[in-house]
Amino acid sequence: LGESRPGVVDEDSDVQAERDRINTTDANSLKTSDSIVVKNLKKYYDNFLAVDEICVSVAQQECFGLLGQNGAGKTTTFKMLTGDVIPTSGNAWLDSHDIKHEMKTVQRNLGYCPQFDALIDQMTGRETLTMFARLRGVSESQVKNVVVDLLDIMMLRQYADKECGTYSGGNKRKLSTAIALIGDPQFVFLDEPTTGMDPGARRQLWNVLSQVRASGRTLVLTSHSMEECDALCTKIVIMVNGRFVCCGSSQHLKNKFGQGYTLICNMKNSEDGSHVSTEPLKQFLCTAFPSTKIFDDHQGYCHFQIMDKNVSLGKVFGAMESTKQKYNVEDYAIHQATLEQVFLSFTRNQVSPKEEVQDGMCKQMCCCVLCCCS
Ligand SMILES: Nc1ncnc2c1ncn2[C@@H]1O[C@H](COP(=O)(O)OP(=O)(O)OP(=O)(O)O)[C@@H](O)[C@H]1O
Ligand SMILES: [Mg+2]
Structure with missing residues (x-):
């Protein structure tokens, strides 16, 4: 496996302290004290290192925000935790169930809004939510109410009986987020949930997510909106080239790096x-x-x-x-200093993945002059 690491940014002392704590504390006591424990999780796509031995712990009732430029490795991190992508090495525990051996149990406790909507165009919003409610084991007598409540809180009532394929981008995101919330799972993973949502819908979703967190659930979120992270996240990491470079509350990051x-x-x-x-x-x-x-x-x-x-x-x-x-x-x-300035000060070090270019030929067959002739 290639170890070429252009643009490697030193991790901050908080990230190191977290790594040390996770690597030196007894696994059983970590699993009981923290809702999510990620230990040295790593992912290679062929010889491209997308996620580089990340360590983090998230307490129950925390909203954990993953920030980073395009290509930093956020979605890959999500996908390893949700079972969509198999880690190259490392492990993670959600409510003490590990993602290597107990993925089915992990998935039972987890709602996931993927970055790109995975909806069936021919189904209506109501049908989609009804199907997921049944799949998630909501009792039949409750399904109708659960679906109506979700349509209401996500402001989708007027589109409920229209086919998803006709939805606007923002309404598709609302429906994908509603799917993640079905069945009141212990963990809610939201990969850029508010992309394309209008400001009213965004704020409504913030209220909903704050209530979900207050009810004891643990949230993991990615967003390119610093305002959103400021409003929702209790713990934030900034990711650069697959590594966590700083970690803490928004105020902590502003105080330390602003x-x-x-x-x-x-x-x-x-x-x-x-x-x-x-x-x-x-x-x-x-x-x-x-x-x-x-x-x-x-x-x-x-x-x-x-x-x-x-x-x-x-x-x-x-x-x-x-x-x-x-x-x-x-x-x-x-x-x-704002969170955005802190973000920019770290992410200006991100480099584009040179590993994808081998011997003057772009592996993705994009035929672009920049990749192939540089
Ligand atoms: N299936 C794949 N095969 C090969 N490379 C991949 C694959 N998925 C992602 N990558 C690469 O891994 C890196 C991280 O991608 P990822 O989707 O995790 O980034 P991200 O932080 O979610 O970015 P964005 O903000 O654009 O969503 C990128 O360089 C991407 O090209
Ligand atoms: Mg992504």
């Missing part, structure tokens, strides 16, 4: 309606706070990153208050 402040300035308009130049403001800030980076500047919005943790918030406010008239700043906002 650098300084974000300053967003909205410039005044000049008399002819155009925005005034941002150059004098940029020069001022870069001189007053040498760690300043200009993140974005267009349409009168200027976005700065003041990277120095030792600069106090008061000092930045003071500087802005005393100069905003002079530099024609209409208004401004200063805030702590």
